[in-house]
Amino acid sequence: MTRVFISGTHAVAEAADLADVKVIAAYPITPQTSIVETLARKVSSGELKAEMVPVESEHSAMSTVVGASLAGARAFTASSSQGLALMHEVLPYASGLRLPIVMAIANRALASPVSIFNDQQDSLSQRDSGWLQFYVKNAQEALDFILIAYRLAEDPRVLLPVMVCMDGFSISHTSEPVEIPSRELVREFLPAFKANYPHLDLEDPKVFNVMAFPDHFEEFQRDKHESSRNVLVITDEVYGDFNRLFGRQYGNVEYYQASDAEVVLVGMGSMMGTVRDVVDALRAAGQKVGMARVASYRPFPVSEIRSALKSARTIGVLDRDISFGAGGILYQDVVRSLYNESGPRPRAINFIVGLGGRDVSHRTIRTCFERLFLASDKEALGTEGELQWPDENEKLLKTWEVGKTYGN
């Protein structure tokens, strides 16, 4: 084990190296680019014995790792934003073929308007692709979860591809102390690759991506769903092994001061570090606040979220994304987890924050907690109150009413 001072992208590249990936195919896009650049250097110097395929697009990057994985090798790619959107068509193809590919995402907003900065719209828009999705909070977790991702993806009870999502810039480009585990320990956690899924084999020829007619199709989808749910069953074992070998304990949800909290903020990614800080400050002032950070977004830990949040008075869900015309994407998952709970349910408010790199500051989080306390005292919220934009610049909003400016 060594301790180094590196950024999230560098940590991810180290993890891919430690995982001994055999094929890498990726296409440059900010803020992901330095992952592939670092890997390209490792391959060209001979430090990492792998094939690096410098493809001509992200659609081809995903298709190339599909081919590589089908031919029986551990494959890796990374992307962001427009690049991930371009892969969209190939994602369910990869998960349907049950290929244990791992992809790192440096989260970035989707155009238009153009932004190279962070939110989680890109990967959350790929929610229903059949990929598992984990959201990390710092560079160390980015490294650790790449290893965990391969272990889960290649588990015969799962056999699904995994995205490990880290916030663009705040994690991808921020250097922090990161522990790089030794190769021997990594091999113990993640055994040498063996293609334990249907793959290209001259001795045992198969047809891949067959046509499934209505009497067969649903069963394929159901199996994908069940295999994704299996992750929740085996993560205890996997996180336990990880902790035993590397001394860091993970969970599908990370709680902080949540068990006796009256109001709880739920969210994903690096902004939850700020939430944690504010929780400390408010707790010191005697306020019963807490935090729940969702690490495993797909599969979604429904019952875990339900039991953790059911006794809160009010919960707030921070969404660094928006499903236009409906509200935050994470909010829908959290609220539906509580629906079938008998007895009193917490009230819920959805906060849209941090879009396109807007800072999620201590003040923002304090505002959210204040509003949660306010809502706890109110009888009803109404639909307006359910969805809030705590950081919105009202003046700016008024100047950009596209229909008023251009419609007349």
Next chain:
Amino acid sequence: MEISLKTLPDEEYVAPGRGGCPGCPAVLGCRMASKVLGRNTIQVTSTGCMCVNYGYYGAPRYPFVHSLFENAGAVISGIDASLKAQGKRDGVNLFGYCGDGGTVDIGLQALSGAAERGHRFLYICYDNEGYMNTGSQRSGATPPGARTSTTPVSKLSPGERRPFRRKKDMVRIMAAHGIPYAASASLAYPLDYLRKVKKAIEIDGPTYIHLQSPCLTGWGIPESQGVAVARLAVQTCVFPVYEVYDGNVFKITVKPREKKPIEEYLKVQGRFRHLFTDGWPEEIAKFQAEVDENWRVLNALEQMANGGENA
């Protein structure tokens, strides 16, 4: 092994009972190629008639991947890289067999990337000059004057009407990548075709064969006439059969003894019938002029390769 009718194996590499139209030339082209490629083959086929023909009822006796419509070139790249990384690349014939839509249109980028990066594979495009699996729509390989469901014939239009007329010249597009070998081939000249397949698969790099593949339903020809129409395409020089080495050296491999007028090719196909019956004689004349010009240029390119001497 020299390719001749005697040396081709009797063994079939496709299980009986495949889907598709009886007499489909695209199936014939694949079956023939597999006789040269043998069992140590991995085939990638993009969405289109062939993935239905092979991917459901009748399966080949070697691994077969139905890719998506536009990513065959990239899936091939991944398989090539993966086998190399595992030290398993030798002795495997990596073979793409894709329609013209999946090649000259939506799949052009992925194929171009695979060629430019220098992966080792043979890619055969079976060119039936349209999107046939979805009911005969036009593609960038549809010839001018052809009726398709998206280039319907009317009083105002003779069918496909590309302003610059020429269908995408995929052999030359691929040759322009500087790849070691690009060629066109015809089902009516099977030994020429299969010798090209053999030559290509032995090369350690990207190789390309453009196989004209008449479509019975889309072109409006009888089940028994697929190969006959392919022969007329070569005899009229509508579809010249040639090879290009290293992007520059051209060699015409089948030279018709006597160049037939294109009417002989057009009139046997339903998709061109309106050119004769609905009064589009200038379309036929333009088509002939274009074929003549293309044939002249091709011969000139061949001469250039021979240092200016006539072959």
